[in-house]
Amino acid sequence: MKTKLRTHTCGELRITDVTKEVVLSGWVQTIRKMGAITFIDLRDRYGITQIYIDSKAEYISSLVDSGAVKMNDFTSETAIKDIESLTRECVIRIKGGVVERVNPNPLLDTGKIEVVVFAIQILNRAITPPFTIEDETDGGDELRMKYRYLDLRRNPVRKNLELRHRLAIETRNYLDKQNFLEVETPVLIKSTPEGARDFVVPSRMHSGEFYALPQSPQTFKQLLMVSGFDRYYQIVKCFRDEDLRADRQPEFTQIDCEMSFVEQEDILNMFEGLVTHLFKTVKGVDIPKLAHMTYADAMKYYGNDKPDTRFEMKFVELTELVKGKAFKVFDDAELVVGICAKGAAEYTRKQLDELTEFVKRPQIGATGLIYARHNADGTIKSSVDKFYSEEELKKWSTAFNSQPGDLILILAGTEDKARKALSELRLEMGTRLGLRDKNKFSCLWVIDFPLLEWNDGDPNLLASLAGRWHAKHHPFTSPKPEDIELLNSNPGAVRANAYDMVINGVEIGGGSIRIHNKDLQAKMFEILGFTKEDAQNQFGFLMNAFEYGAPPHGGLAFGFDRLCSLFGGSDSIRDFIAFPKNNAGRDVMIDSPSMISDEQLNELHILVKETKK
């Protein structure tokens, strides 16, 4: 790491370096003055080294006299008295001698030494930062976003990006060993807004025409399979013009992969291998073989296609059991379903009220919460005791296999709503009971997703796509061969050869076996409401390619930002992106998006519409 400006980094010197003359460069982390003596913690990416300045130079002289440091070329190129003006975050370069520290600091790798300064050069001064550059900072979110370059100086943020770097390296190591070729696919492609909205780029050379930024390299990686590339990957930026929900970014990074001559199980094995490798090499964790759970089971037992399986607390359906006892809520419900929270029978009235409020929040939307305590004495008391006898409640207990000390929580309503709400409640109970430890990892494959879902008017899709079938994964996903005959009669029942990897309740990756037959692909576009002309216009190149010998193929993509945040133990992907955008899709540091000049607009053959006042 030796350069003209330093012989060592600030994380490098050890006790064996004592007596060496060194040159260090870095940032002033802290300054402590004790009379004529000043201690500075000098910081760079690699660590912190304590340096020691005696402005009267007495100490230095004594060290030299005693032979404790060698002094080959003491210079006074910058006077030591310059240190009077030093402030935190100034960038300095010092020449000095390494000495053993009287009071070692066991928290620092360099803690056994310090550097006695012979000469100091101020490389650049710093005004006072808008927030403290320390592990725990006093800066708020927007302020730190605006001064992201200062936030990146903080250890926890830098470590997040170091983790990202390491995950990228290990991903490449694994895939390279498995004979995957990294191939770059284009960024300026064609708008095919049948998925989410595209970002588009007006063409200067082709008036009135636009490129689009890829939502994924999907069609290109499939073409690479038609080309015989066999195994492809790319760690690649993708773009989606969405109304940003919390923790989404308009540009995001995927580990994008595709394989030929495979069936679903080959892909699951290959990428289970990748994730196992990453956990092993990056976190030192051995994860067990991944369970496979059907989408149907995930919905039935967890009300969610990305179940958090760090804890059980599976759904139990009570619909038949509870009907006919004059309790109208249950009698009228399409579904009555509950969970058993182990050891929560002691929950106070206040806690139960909180849970009721939780499920009644508009974004969850339940109308109420029924509970039954399985008391320590074996009795069971419910909030609906006037409708259900002790005998009936015993049947509930049996259904849930509850034990004394457990709390049964029940929701009722329409099938969809009750499941969704109970899923949220289950996660909330998991959190409250401490069952969602960020250092524990539960990975699984969810398989057999439905091929299609009905679009009632998804705000992330163009309005013109509402009232149609929409591909659950994407239009290139293969239906299960045994379900193909349902495509006409009951499209919603067709299952796909599609799979998601779910870790701790987060969808980390997903993919599918693709269609590789032109007729089936055309049929799929027809079901999705494309005219023949639209399908040919937008995806003709792919369907044509299938006519020239397309191999069976499939693949998947991991959300790399999300994977990093999972490994980093954070819920936020933004912490793992060097220069993220805020929830309005704005980079507040560079102030983008922004206006462009009329000259630019003219050249691009576009006009900006007058905004409504």
Place this chain on the structure above:
Amino acid sequence: MKTKLRTHTCGELRITDVTKEVVLSGWVQTIRKMGAITFIDLRDRYGITQIYIDSKAEYISSLVDSGAVKMNDFTSETAIKDIESLTRECVIRIKGGVVERVNPNPLLDTGKIEVVVFAIQILNRAITPPFTIEDETDGGDELRMKYRYLDLRRNPVRKNLELRHRLAIETRNYLDKQNFLEVETPVLIKSTPEGARDFVVPSRMHSGEFYALPQSPQTFKQLLMVSGFDRYYQIVKCFRDEDLRADRQPEFTQIDCEMSFVEQEDILNMFEGLVTHLFKTVKGVDIPKLAHMTYADAMKYYGNDKPDTRFEMKFVELTELVKGKAFKVFDDAELVVGICAKGAAEYTRKQLDELTEFVKRPQIGATGLIYARHNADGTIKSSVDKFYSEEELKKWSTAFNSQPGDLILILAGTEDKARKALSELRLEMGTRLGLRDKNKFSCLWVIDFPLLEWNDGDPNLLASLAGRWHAKHHPFTSPKPEDIELLNSNPGAVRANAYDMVINGVEIGGGSIRIHNKDLQAKMFEILGFTKEDAQNQFGFLMNAFEYGAPPHGGLAFGFDRLCSLFGGSDSIRDFIAFPKNNAGRDVMIDSPSMISDEQLNELHILVKETKK
């Protein structure tokens, strides 16, 4: 490589595999029928395996009978007679037994074996490709671009992308070992069209505002240095909306690097190390230590800031020597300059006429060519003998250090034009004399570039930037400290701490030491014609960052596409890009750019201007 669909690849089987039962999948490369017997070369990315089908199954029976192959589960799931309908490029899967080949093919890694087919499955049929899928194809450029997925099947094209993959891996290996961190910078940034034109992206959420695609991650990597990242790299897509010259692409890939606490020499050493590593690991070539040549010398001796130094043939200036002999062309010229082409004295009149035509082409623009033959007998004969005596010509010979057998070629004119034209002539002579061998590599650093150049109206810049100083490298490049005082008095004379790596006459990479001081950066913007407001509006974030402790830093970027083409021995970068665009910036395969819907335009708050009829 074992999957459900194959036990081995088509490049894998060896003599030691004989008697194994195998399953292979791949493309039909060739079909040769010999009566009831059909030979197929089965191809995948890994190689070719000859398979052998006996439609009467007599041969198979005899092999089984003799014990030459084991046959565990002969199936007739797909009748062997299906092969009658097989065509080239069909995708098939076969089960068979490995046998030793009677006539081995030494050109194939699998040439000692063949596979006798027990069962065959046609995975996908192929219609006739529009050009032959062979190393030498009959397809023209546009046709192959349109069917790029088929062109990518050809060995030479696939090998180019494999080379690219390997160069990326070795680049990362080297930089990782040198403690560089790979950090992804954003793609949706802000338009700052002081360099080339930006591609822009209209924002849906912020009416009338636009993102821009990065021409390079320049400001972000500098901010990472301000953040203390110390060593950064990225293999990253960049974008430039240029009028495409031959072999430019609107999107291209850079190896982008930046380092802190360095001087120019540190950077040159670090990246000389990278290129040395790449030549060694990828091509097995040891390159010598790189020469450093100043920009001034490059222009003086080669008329070019990216000299091809595989051969000497340096410029010799004759201006003073040749004046005053009544030859008006020389007398009127600002510069008379020539080269000595070793061993070309025997050039015929026709060849010399060709050279004259060459330099008179409009894109070169010389008005004529003067030559002098240094004959084998020691005499010197020139095309201007009536003005110059044998005595005078001897002086020319001395100036060029010409030997018997050499040809002296001289141009005259204005300084700039004469040098540029002679540079072209030198390269032409290098080519004609076989001095530009693609397997020989001559690498050097060109240093001390001018900081600024005058923009007379560069068509690749916005018209509004004409008549101003323009940054030769970019506005963040540091002037040489000793030249800073010239910034006001003589901006054109200021040299920069900027450098290019040139290999075989191609600029492979370039960079600079950056400004890290707010005032100097502001001064630079002023010289470039920015108002204070414009500078603050476009680059305020960077100048502000410099106030919080910015370290000295610098870096460079390699053109990765160009590097790949150099390593691949090609002049075209397009051959090394999976899905390139044509010279009109169009992807003819997917037909992009293209129109987008009114619904999309509406949501983006833009209108397309009526095109002129």
